[in-house]
Amino acid sequence: MNIDFPLILTLLTLGTGLVWLVDILFLRRGRLAKVAAGGESPATDEEETDEPYLIELCRSFFPILLIVLILRSFLVEPFQIPSGSMLPTLQVGDFILVNKFAYGVRLPVLRTKILSVGEPKRGDIMVFKYPVDGKTNFIKRVIGVPGDHIRYHNETLYINGKAVPKEYIADLPPYRLFEEHLGKVNHKMYHIPGASDPRADGEWVVPPHEYFMMGDNRDNSDDSRFWGFVPEHLIVGKAFAIWMHMKGWELPSFSRDRLLN
Structure with a gap:
């Protein structure tokens, strides 16, 4: 079951805040009046008696809820990597930090941008809502920005007519490890010899306010080659660090802590 945690957190924050506000504006006076009528005199307002448990x-x-809501909605949110589509950069079980401010300030739940700060760039690792259902969190690398012509053929990526440079590093069966030079970002990536899906080959022109995403594990990634572009309103934020690794019931490890390209 896909639990909408941001919605639950927002409703809890609004609910607790509303109850507290109603108490301050209307209910608290009545309790204080009853205390005064009984001849009691609490030392401070906070020491008033008979405050309902709710x-x-x-x-x-x-x-507490308000602070958590502000932090995860506008500043930083943690995520755990559920799949191997971003290997070798991100492993299953990595806990990452996502900068919610990098691409603009958005309202929680509604995801409406209220302040523009920056735009995704080629090479960024970005968290977004899966365009097919609009709910599931996906993480991939930004390959194409608005206006780019993308072509993928025979395990070679072309952007605006030029092949993206990549250097062979090693064979790590079943993977073949490369370093790809995507603009100013150099990152490791995997190919699996003989496993290329012909459906991944194609050409695309990125529309305005949309982005073309691919996983670093090129032959084992469900990405824009199969389901299209990511609209700007589905962007969650920019992944910028691995802070912990924990897979299953293993003890947490901090050996992979590092900043991301």
Whole structure:
């Protein structure tokens, strides 16, 4: 089941905040009046008696929920890598940090951009919502930006008519390791000899406000070659660091901590 955590967090924050606000504006006076009528005099407003448990709970949790909502909606959000489509750059079980501010400030849940900060660039590792369902988080590398002509043929990537340079490094069965030079970004990538899917070959022109995405594990990646472009409104943010690795029930490891290209 795909749980919409941002929606749940937003509703909890709004709910606890609303209960607290209603208490401050309307309910609290009545409790204080009852205390005064009974001849009691609490030292401070915070020491008032008979505060309902629900209100106490909301008053305690609202500031925490609000801070978490602001941090993960506008600044940084953690994600865990679920598949091997970005090998060798990202491994299954890597925990990454995603900069939510890099491509603009967006409203939580609605994902409406309210402040433009920057645009995705070729070579960025980007988290986005899967265009097919608009809900599942995907992570791939930005290959094409608006206006680019992309061609992929016989395991060779062409951008605007030029083959993207790549250098052979080693055979790591079943993979063949290369370093690809994508503009200013140099990154490792995999090919699997004899496993190229002919359906991956094609040509595309990237429309305005959309992006062409591919995994670094080129022969084992469900990406724009198969389902098309990523619209700007589905962008979540830019992945910038691995901070922990934990696969299954293993103990967490920090040996892979590093910044990403």
